[in-house]
Amino acid sequence: MQLDDLYRRVIMDHYKNPRNRGTLEEDAVTVNLNNPTCGDRIQLQLQVEDGVVKQAKFTGEGCSISMSSASMMTEAVKDRTLAEALAMAEKFSAFIKGEDVEFDENEDIEALSGVSKFPARIKCATLAWNALRKGVEQQS
Amino acid sequence: MNIEAIREQFPILHQDINGHRLVYLDSAASSQKPRSVIDAVTRYYELDNANVHRGVHTLGSRATDAYEGAREKVRAFINAASAQEIIFTRGTTTALNIVASSYAREVCGEGDEIVLTPMEHHSNLIPWQQVAKATGATLKYIPLQPDGSIRIEDAEATITDRTKIVSVVYVSNVLGVVNPVKEIAAIAHKHGAKMVVDGAQSTPHKRVDVRDLDCDFYAFSGHKMCAPTGIGALYGKKELLERMEPVEFGGEMIDHVDLYESTWKELPYKFEGGTPIIAGAVGLGAAIDFLQEIGMDEIERHEHALTAYAYKRMSEIDGLTIYGPAHDRAGLITFNLDDVHPHDVATVLDTRGIAIRAGHHCAQPLMRWLNVSATARASFYIYNTEEDVERLVDALGHAKEFFGYAIG
Numbered sequence: 001m002q003l004d005d006l007y008r009r010v011i012m013d014h015y016k017n018p019r020n021r022g023t024l025e026e027d028a029v030t031v032n033l034n035n036p037t038c039g040d041r042i043q044l045q046l047q048v049e050d051g052v053v054k055q056a057k058f059t060g061e062g063c064s065i066s067m068s069s070a071s072m073m074t075e076a077v078k079d080r081t082l083a084e085a086l087a088m089a090e091k092f093s094a095f096i097k098g099e100d101v102e103f104d105e106n107e108d109i110e111a112l113s114g115v116s117k118f119p120a121r122i123k124c125a126t127l128a129w130n131a132l133r134k135g136v137e138q139q140s
Numbered sequence: 141m142n143i144e145a146i147r148e149q150f151p152i153l154h155q156d157i158n159g160h161r162l163v164y165l166d167s168a169a170s171s172q173k174p175r176s177v178i179d180a181v182t183r184y185y186e187l188d189n190a191n192v193h194r195g196v197h198t199l200g201s202r203a204t205d206a207y208e209g210a211r212e213k214v215r216a217f218i219n220a221a222s223a224q225e226i227i228f229t230r231g232t233t234t235a236l237n238i239v240a241s242s243y244a245r246e247v248c249g250e251g252d253e254i255v256l257t258p259m260e261h262h263s264n265l266i267p268w269q270q271v272a273k274a275t276g277a278t279l280k281y282i283p284l285q286p287d288g289s290i291r292i293e294d295a296e297a298t299i300t301d302r303t304k305i306v307s308v309v310y311v312s313n314v315l316g317v318v319n320p321v322k323e324i325a326a327i328a329h330k331h332g333a334k335m336v337v338d339g340a341q342s343t344p345h346k347r348v349d350v351r352d353l354d355c356d357f358y359a360f361s362g363h364k365m366c367a368p369t370g371i372g373a374l375y376g377k378k379e380l381l382e383r384m385e386p387v388e389f390g391g392e393m394i395d396h397v398d399l400y401e402s403t404w405k406e407l408p409y410k411f412e413g414g415t416p417i418i419a420g421a422v423g424l425g426a427a428i429d430f431l432q433e434i435g436m437d438e439i440e441r442h443e444h445a446l447t448a449y450a451y452k453r454m455s456e457i458d459g460l461t462i463y464g465p466a467h468d469r470a471g472l473i474t475f476n477l478d479d480v481h482p483h484d485v486a487t488v489l490d491t492r493g494i495a496i497r498a499g500h501h502c503a504q505p506l507m508r509w510l511n512v513s514a515t516a517r518a519s520f521y522i523y524n525t526e527e528d529v530e531r532l533v534d535a536l537g538h539a540k541e542f543f544g545y546a547i548g
Contacts (some may be wrong), residue, residue, distance in 0.1 A: 003487075003488060003542060004492055006487065007484075007542070007543075013541075037484060037497040037499065038498070038500065038514060039500035039504070039507060039513045039514040040513070040514070041513065042485075061513040062481065062483075062513070063481035063483035063484050064481060064484050064543075065483070065484075066483075121483070121485075123485060124483060
């Protein structure tokens, strides 16, 4: 196992300079999610108009993998329909377990492929995506 | 004490993890097992296995002797007055739940108090929350000092005549604090309250004498003290256990069964419904033999010296924060590295063959008190050496460098 397989430059960039970190107005769909086994937590907010995610923002605390994954996710879902966002979340969970799926909707996310070699860290990467799934379910 | 000879007895330690010799620094979560314990469990299954307390046949007698022999070893190990006061359980959690579900629900009512500390493991917190909800009792907390320790005067101020139960961890799994449970027990008794001690982190590492502590209940797990998982014990004073109702009902725990009414066996069997954890108890007995051969005082001395060494070496790392008191701490060091999340620290260490714990350590309220979401923790046992500490320190330097570089 090589550290560089896991902590790629793109991941560290998202960790250090998270995109869409912050909160939205009150009418946004809001999801709070914890990872009870490790203490990571995220608040995800989605601004949805006509079934399309116009904006996604997050706050939270966690490791580099969970926070960079959240940052990437908020970029990837922008301007996607709720159905597309949900499909992306499904695809991500297969991708992160190392199944043979390409994540071509967003090239940064491909950098998380190394997580599958670190089974203990998969749950870190999926936290934000589980929040997304909940948010979409709340909205629909 | 010859550490190399001790290390030789732990087969699991002699392997490479990710290309490096394994350095196991997670014994506070679960300890490794010596050959003698592994062999005792195997031998039990190969030669003596049968159900206990019922067979007329020879194997049934041997299994019963092995199981009850282990109970006697536990009694002697913690210096209980009678083997009837030792109830085998799945571990500390189950043991504490028996006290909460049976004793506490009986004695607590509206306006009564249960006194805890903010450093409790979830297993010594949530059972009492449930009791409070069910009975109308109130939870109260002895406040912590800035270094995480407890002052006797704060215990005195918190415990009142309305207090029915005081339940405190002997050694904190996060702070390494050793609590004055004997003194707290005396305060509890002055007010007519009962004292429960969570011994999960103390029993493996120091001499425990339940009669000297004068606690009313004492709970611990085998797997943190070289025994298999799935076995632990609850000690309770006989007169209290006798008054208590069982929490599990079924085979093995009954005296006379009628279609509508039944009566229970004498202690300790009324609390051991179903076929017990026989092989686990045999393993626990072997673990006690193993630890006593080294000597509990010797074990405590070794860990104390090693922890002091680790504290000094880790304090030298820039940007590393250690939680808990500087002195008189048990064999663990909980810490954080600036700007590197504990999970990331743990992953970097793992790639170098070093196993530590990262997370909230089943102590979420304490994490909030420390104002962190998670921490890393290195914990030591009889098989750890200064060389292990050096490997840890070296790898922490690497983690800092790697993340410093990666984050830029």
